[in-house]
Amino acid sequence: MKRALAAVALTALAVVLIRNSHSGDFTTILTRSESLSDAPPLRQSEFSPPAFNESTYIFNAVHNQLRHVGNAMAPNGMTFTPGFVPPGTVLYHGMNRKELPQDLDWFAFDPEYSFTMCCNIGHAFGNPHITTAQVVEPLKIVYIDGASASLSSDLGTMDSQGFLLDDPIDTWNDYTEFARGDRLCRLFKENGFKLDGFVRMNTGFELLMCNMTNPKVEYVMNNAIAVSEEEGTAGLMKRSSFEVGQTFLSRDRFGNLLVRPSREFNFFDYDWVKSMERTHSSAGEERVELDYRGLVTIYGMEGSRDIDFPKNVSQHRLLTGSEALRQELRSQLWEADKHTRTYDPYRINWRTVTDNLVYKMAPILAQIKNGLGQLEAGTSSLNDTSKHLGGITSMLRLRFEGDEELANSTRHDVDAQVERCAKTYASDFHKYDVTPFEEKVRFAIRLVSTAVCSVIMETADWANKVQTRVGNVSEELPSKLHADVSDLISDLNWSYFVSCTHRCKDNEVCYLPTWPHGGREPHIPAEPLQCRTIEDLRKSRGL
Structure with missing residues (x-):
């Protein structure tokens, strides 16, 4: 008593x-x-x-795990959470050739994501294909929160990945996506972390695979996308004048991909943001199972208290993070692996x-x-x-x-x-x-x-x-x-x-313009999101 x-x-x-x-x-x-x-x-x-x-x-950081709106509000994520992509999960990969991908590359959880990245931004080029794969054994992943697949390095969405890589601050942004992803995979594996890839977010969620020939994934379909050499051909897309192998996006001086902001918002874009809408809140991206026994967040670490984080969480950066904090983060990640190597449905x-x-x-x-x-x-x-x-x-x-x-x-x-x-x-x-x-x-x-x-x-x-x-x-x-x-x-x-205050109509989407639809930087909502039709979105761009 x-x-x-x-x-x-x-x-x-x-x-x-x-x-x-x-x-x-x-x-x-x-x-x-x-x-x-x-x-x-x-x-x-x-x-x-x-x-x-x-x-x-x-x-x-816990409440927003795998949810789109919360991670857009705090785009510069500070948290790493181990987990699994379970067997039976279907994944998609868009590419400009027929050959299956090798080595490090990415899968999308939604076909609209892969289709738009392959065949819509800059239009189709090369010999576009959409490959469908299925997970046959659990994939061990680490989820990086925030808008961690949004290539907005100036804003800070790459901070946690760059900080973890133990590189001088002025070179964090110098890596292309593939170089950064390769270094992350090697860092984890060299420290004994049993890892197949990373789950990250931009307009929807993606799986950055350390090796696309991983036997835990089987390829089940490889579809060519119909293209035309002429404008206005019914049912076909106009082929871009880019040469095979060239990127369909422009690049900034760091090699990061940029979207041409003047491009019209079309039905392919609408399908993409509509597919992402279900991850705004509720169950989030339910095709990933996180293991909170190993949730590692920089917030609350002893070394993070030397960083003067502003009240606005969207402005949190790791530019002044110390070497001691970096080592503290790494040490906790390698320790988290020991707690999460086996699947436990009762956690x-x-x-x-x-x-x-x-x-x-x-x-x-x-x-x-x-x-x-x-x-x-x-x-x-x-x-x-x-x-x-x-x-x-x-x-x-x-x-x-x-x-x-x-x-x-x-x-x-x-x-x-x-x-x-x-x-x-x-x-x-x-x-x-x-x-x-x-x-x-x-x-x-x-x-x-x-x-x-x-x-x-x-x-x-x-x-x-x-x-x-x-x-x-x-x-x-x-x-x-x-x-x-x-x-x-x-x-x-x-x-x-x-979040949107009511369910949008069938011809509307609860619109959250995250990279690449938000342009160079993710949109950070401060007021309730609105239901928008494709006509509304075209007008908002002045098109």
């Missing part, structure tokens, strides 16, 4: 600190904040406990754990912000606002009330409610044999859930007091709560708040 009371007090202190500062270090608080009598202490010697701002980055899916918090709490936070904003603006009355907000938070408030509160309806221990609420989302996983990488994730989720529960429970308590007219309510409290929830939503930076 004493331990439980102490835990409540400690979490209450954490709540106070979170309310007053979103950048504090709550390590000394939450390492002792479990209220279960058999809860072991966190293994602090095996990971560096993150502060609140680092926890939001780690939380989102914890930490992305689902974050989903439980996001999809329950995000709509509530949005309504609290909107309701309190209307109250401040004078467009809603105190009674109507408190009644509505009390209604949407009532189940949570009642769910986390204790015995003393049930016995006395005038007593509401908000701090205890926050503790019970936060515990729901991450605390009990210590019962499993989690790795140090997972412990770091659990710690981050606990801090984020504490901050979210704090704002919601405070709002619930205020609304209940206004409606029941029990207890003193400060007139300034609604304004403070509005500021708190607004700041929290900004700090959380959840993709939920910028």
Whole structure:
């Protein structure tokens, strides 16, 4: 009992600190904040406990895994996660010749991706073919988050790959895709990592294969794409004047491929972005199975705290990362391999754990912000606002009330409610044999859930007091709560708040212009995405 009371007090202190500062270090608080009598202490010697701002980055790195919108919001990824591409997965490769690919090259998970890259950007050239393959044995991969296949080196999408390669900063961008991919494959294999390739994102997800003749993949089809030498030939594509073997894209001075921005957005582009739309959120790219036992994120590493990361996560760079941080990253990756060499269907899916918090709490936070904003603006009355907000938070408030509160309806221990609420989302996983990488994730989720529960429970308590007219309510409290929830939503930076607000019509796409459709740089959504028709997209380009 004493331990439980102490835990409540400690979490209450954490709540106070979170309310007053979103950048504090709550390590000394939450390492002792479990209220279960058999809860072991966190293994602090095996990971560096993150502060609140680092926890939001780690939380989102987990929640955004293999999801398009979240990775577009934080295009310069900082996280590497081992996993598998399971047997039966169908893959596609576009090329300008009939011969099957050799050595290092890439597969797409969607045929539209390969078709557009082969036959649409710059139009067909050479002897275009689309090859279909199937995975026959599990492929061991490492997923690199962010827009890591977007060749926007100036923005930073290549930072984590360049940083890992142990090269001087001014040469990170000098590699072509094939040279960079080859060096990554060799680095992992030379350090004992059992690896077949990397999964990365631009407009959809791709699999960079270290060896396209890998026996774990079988080629099952090789289709030629019909082309014409003349313009306007029905059903055929106009052949480009490029010579066989030349790239169909222009290149920048670093050798990276660029798209001609004046090219008309056509139905092939529309098919491509439409195929990618299903990975915006929900299950994401479900044809890849990640193993969170080995999730390695630069956020929260001791060496990363020397980098002055700005508040805007889209501007996070590794340009000032130290050699010590590079070695720390490498060491953790090689250690992660040891935890993930065998497939385990009973491991914890930490992305689902974050989903439980996001999809329950995000709509509530949005309504609290909107309701309190209307109250401040004078467009809603105190009674109507408190009644509505009390209604949407009532189940949570009642769910986390204790015995003393049930016995006395005038007593509401908000701090205890926050503790019970936060515990729901991450605390009990210590019962499993989690790795140090997972412990770091659990710690981050606990801090984020504490901050979210704090704002919601405070709002619930205020609304209940206004409606029941029990207890003193400060007139300034609604304004403070509005500021708190607004700041929290900004700090959380959840993709939920910028995803399309409704299902698009059949002739529309929830449009997110990521490279190469976004031009030189990926689009970073700050406002909700819109459903767009192909006519809308053509007009937006002035075509």
